[in-house]
Amino acid sequence: MVYTEIQEWFKREARDLPWRGDCSAWGILVSEIMLQQTPVVRVQPVWEEWLGRWPTPADFAAAPAADVLRAWGKLGYPRRALRLHAAAMEIVEKHRGAVPDTYDELLELPGVGTYTAAAVAAFAFGRRTTVVDTNIRRVHARLVIGQALPAPALTAAEMALAADLLPEDVAESVLWNASVMELGALLCTARSPKCADCPVLEKCAWIAAGQPEPTYIPKGQPWAGTDRQVRGAVMAVLRASASPIHADLLWDPAAAALHAEAAPELGKLHDLNTHAPQLQRALAGLVSDGLAQLTDSGYRLPA
Known part of the structure; x- marks a missing residue:
């Protein structure tokens, strides 16, 4: 027809x-x-x-x-x-x-x-x-x-x-x-x-x-509170920074103020109040997928 x-x-x-x-x-x-x-x-x-x-x-x-x-x-x-x-x-x-x-x-x-x-x-x-x-x-x-x-x-x-x-x-x-x-x-x-x-x-x-x-x-795929949301927030932090992001900055809201370049995106990540296992999963997943690298200086986008 x-x-x-x-x-x-x-x-x-x-x-x-x-x-x-x-x-x-x-x-x-x-x-x-x-x-x-x-x-x-x-x-x-x-x-x-x-x-x-x-x-x-x-x-x-x-x-x-x-x-x-x-x-x-x-x-x-x-x-x-x-x-x-x-x-x-x-x-x-x-x-x-x-x-x-x-x-x-x-x-x-x-x-x-x-x-x-x-x-x-x-x-x-x-x-x-x-x-x-x-x-x-x-x-x-x-x-x-x-x-x-x-x-x-x-x-x-x-x-x-x-x-x-x-x-x-x-x-x-x-x-x-x-x-x-x-x-x-x-x-x-x-x-x-x-x-x-x-x-x-x-x-x-x-x-x-x-x-x-x-x-x-x-x-529909859920977003709020999911690992996908946390992964997206971490990727935004890495995109905003030209230098590696030390792990402490990802965990500690007070330490985030020390990194002015990525401070806004770090603030958004911390506003999610992500619990430690979820953030660990997100970081491990990003590294496993080739979207991030863990170096001696911290996390960064792949070279």
Whole structure:
């Protein structure tokens, strides 16, 4: 079944995003990595600064890891930055500095999974690939299956449906992927869908079924009081300091005043009133993940 109304809607209503249109394959790869679990409004300014600073994979591959993590800022999940750094190095070493243009080659890059490989192949190189993200899954679930939400985890049946819906024409397939994704992001949202504005309202199986409630309640990831929050606070301290942070500064609020450069971020860390085992876990995890180093002088970003 072809839903040309979605593609026509996209041509009229699509957001003017900098990684659309005249954008390098590297810029598209960076955007796809940054957009994982992170909204566009947070990604766009960081992406623009990133591409201005490192316009090619070679430029980025030559950057120190500490600079990479500082530039990543507060996008969250900073391991993505290190994986992108590793991918840039591999692009330079194995692909002569050019982002590979096939799904299989993209999938071999560090930190690139099936979705990202398919998205970059489609949007950077015009390949016919089956792109399936959260937004696309939700549109398919409502429009075709009649369910309020897709299954909690991607299923083989969903992938088969996405493949069946993908137009045979290559150019049209790229447009279809972008169109359905945008519809899910702007109108067919998880919590407050704007059904009245939907270009395929009359064809929607979920509407026809009377908009049944979800069979489960999506659980958002907690933040306050979690190890993730503490890790983020510690990373903010390390990003703010050009010199290693002695462990005493992380534990003792009074000692933090001695380090003016990172004092604001140290204050935020101490305001969490983190108990010792949790901070120890956070520090050990950051070191284990390669996001921090423990030296004789204290903790620092990796060199």
